[in-house]
Amino acid sequence: MKNKKIIVTGGLGFIGSHLIESLYENNNTVIIDDQSTGHIQNIKDFNSSKIDINLDDITQINLENIFEGADYIFHMAAMTSVTQSVIDPIRCNDINITGTLKVLEAARKCEVKKVIFSSSAAVYGETESLPINENIPFNPLSPYAVSKITGELYCDIYSEIYGLPTVSLRYFNVFGPRQDPRSDYASVIPIFVDKIFKNETPVIYGDGEQTRDFVHVKKVVEANILSAKSHKTGVFNIGQGKNIPINQLLKIVQNVIGKDIKSRYEELRAGEIKHSLADISKAIAIGYIPKNGFREELEETIEWFKSKKSES
Numbered sequence: 001m002k003n004k005k006i007i008v009t010g011g012l013g014f015i016g017s018h019l020i021e022s023l024y025e026n027n028n029t030v031i032i033d034d035q036s037t038g039h040i041q042n043i044k045d046f047n048s049s050k051i052d053i054n055l056d057d058i059t060q061i062n063l064e065n066i067f068e069g070a071d072y073i074f075h076m077a078a079m080t081s082v083t084q085s086v087i088d089p090i091r092c093n094d095i096n097i098t099g100t101l102k103v104l105e106a107a108r109k110c111e112v113k114k115v116i117f118s119s120s121a122a123v124y125g126e127t128e129s130l131p132i133n134e135n136i137p138f139n140p141l142s143p144y145a146v147s148k149i150t151g152e153l154y155c156d157i158y159s160e161i162y163g164l165p166t167v168s169l170r171y172f173n174v175f176g177p178r179q180d181p182r183s184d185y186a187s188v189i190p191i192f193v194d195k196i197f198k199n200e201t202p203v204i205y206g207d208g209e210q211t212r213d214f215v216h217v218k219k220v221v222e223a224n225i226l227s228a229k230s231h232k233t234g235v236f237n238i239g240q241g242k243n244i245p246i247n248q249l250l251k252i253v254q255n256v257i258g259k260d261i262k263s264r265y266e267e268l269r270a271g272e273i274k275h276s277l278a279d280i281s282k283a284i285a286i287g288y289i290p291k292n293g294f295r296e297e298l299e300e301t302i303e304w305f306k307s308k309k310s311e312s
Contacts, residue, residue: 001225002026003026004028005069005071006030007066008023010038010075010076010077011032011033011043012035012040012053013037013038013077014174014180014183015118015221016031017042017178018176018178018217018218018220019221020046020051030052030070031054034057034058034077037080037081037180037183058102059098066106067106067109068110071112071114072112072115072228073112073114073116074118074228075103075115075117077095078095078096078118078147079092081144082142082145085142085143086143093143096147096150097154100117100150100154104154107158108158112164115167116224117152117167117168118171119170120145120170121172121278122141122148123145123170125145125273126273132279133281133282134170134234134237134282151168152168159233167228167232170237171239172212172215172237172238172278173188173212174215174220175187175190175215176304179301189298193257193301194305196254196257196259196261197305197306201263206265206267208245208250209246210245210246210274210275211243211274211275211276212249213241213276214243214244214294216290219238219288220238223238223288226286226288227286230286230287236282236283239277239290240294241279241280242277243275243277250263252298256295
């Protein structure tokens, strides 16, 4: 993708900063981020003269002024914490639903080519049907999940009624460099890595036989770019299409780091699903074909955390 005007809401965040990294050299890139969970540190190694940064709240800023002449909007700004959404559902609604609606309305008025919305596998909740395909009924277990469902539905409505092309990407368990282990959105991978580096006991909730579909952030970035380029609209699962038990994951992390620290098991947390596995056959139709390489991606991620530890 070259010579396009691209807006990334939440562009200072974990996934958003990786998307910016892939696009900013050859495009006119614009970030909107209020730094509630994103960090300017995430783009410190980029040539910031090529990036227009707006440190503001999407619910407050005049989006039409920014979206004028834009080709693509990647809407990633959100309250990503399930826990926080339970504590403050009104704020979750304001950011994730009203914020998304304002993005869509400004995109419609500015005749943007396409909006790519970051959704979540949280919309499925607990399901016994594996792998999980996009036709499985919603089963939200939190205000966060409800907000993502609503965002998807608004995207569909704007495509149907107003002719604004939209795509909603349901991310599974994303991991990679720059993920904050202290974040409520963090996958178990950075949490395990952080604990083991500190010689602290990693905690496993439940029996550890629950499975997750882990997908590297670079593959999520690729899915976003493919979605923008494709003529297709609608909802797509974005995962690896393979899952792994948490017990096995911990053993791999320990092996890569070279430390064998005994884990502690605690009671399964409320709302925790047992198994997760994405059916990615629909995403394959837009060219998304994630190659195997989990071990190498994990090693790269751990190396990044190691380098950050040595800097501190």
